[in-house]
Amino acid sequence: EAGVTQFPSHSVIEKGQTVTLRCDPISGHDNLYWYRRVMGKEIKFLLHFVKESKQDESGMPNNRFLAERTGGTYSTLKVQPAELEDSGVYFCASSLGWGTYNEQFFGPGTRLTVL
Amino acid sequence: SQQGEEDPQALSIQEGENATMNCSYKTSINNLQWYRQNSGRGLVHLILIRSNEREKHSGRLRVTLDTSKKSSSLLITASRAADTASYFCATIGGSNYKLTFGKGTLLTVNP
Numbered sequence: 001e002a003g004v005t006q007f008p009s010h011s012v013i014e015k016g017q018t019v020t021l022r023c024d025p026i027s028g029h030d031n032l033y034w035y036r037r038v039m040g041k042e043i044k045f046l047l048h049f050v051k052e053s054k055q056d057e058s059g060m061p062n063n064r065f066l067a068e069r070t071g072g073t074y075s076t077l078k079v080q081p082a083e084l085e086d087s088g089v090y091f092c093a094s095s096l097g098w099g100t101y102n103e104q105f106f107g108p109g110t111r112l113t114v115l
Numbered sequence: 116s117q118q119g120e121e122d123p124q125a126l127s128i129q130e131g132e133n134a135t136m137n138c139s140y141k142t143s144i145n146n147l148q149w150y151r152q153n154s155g156r157g158l159v160h161l162i163l164i165r166s167n168e169r170e171k172h173s174g175r176l177r178v179t180l181d182t183s184k185k186s187s188s189l190l191i192t193a194s195r196a197a198d199t200a201s202y203f204c205a206t207i208g209g210s211n212y213k214l215t216f217g218k219g220t221l222l223t224v225n226p
Contacts, residue, residue: 004157033214040218042216042217042218043205044216045214048212048213055212056212091158098211099211102212103160103163106150106158108155108156108157109157
């Protein structure tokens, strides 16, 4: 069974440009999450999808970030325009259900570097 | 907000030795989980301990949880070079899905 995949693995862009990250969850997982780790800080929750609906987007830093999950399968996270402080590793995770005891399976992450 | 904080930030040991990492958090939790991240890889779930449990084992891993002190420890016995990775604790509280991570402990096991 394929795990959570993310594309690209690494992206280097200049400040002001747009970048779109993609996450493919484990097949059949209705729940999809985005987290990110900026340099030297903790991994922080960004948002949670249940199928195509945003269950919780309280962790999104500002309106330059837009996440979508059309059709309830893969998800994209767009940063427009990118700023220097957006550099970090963006992780995607998925789970079958949601709730305290549902394990979240993480992808390898996308390392974003904004110059 | 609750936050897991690992201690130490970095740990270097010799193969065969035991490694102990600690984690503290600030608010009430439903469970606490430990994850490992190898360089360039995703986060791998190691073990989950529920708030009403005090100790849990999985292979060479032993996790303890002390809710009165709001702390947990992860013990890796008979460490191997392949255990070299960053280890994170993460808690889930009232939201039931939002993981709150600490900054992690970088463990280096020297052959």
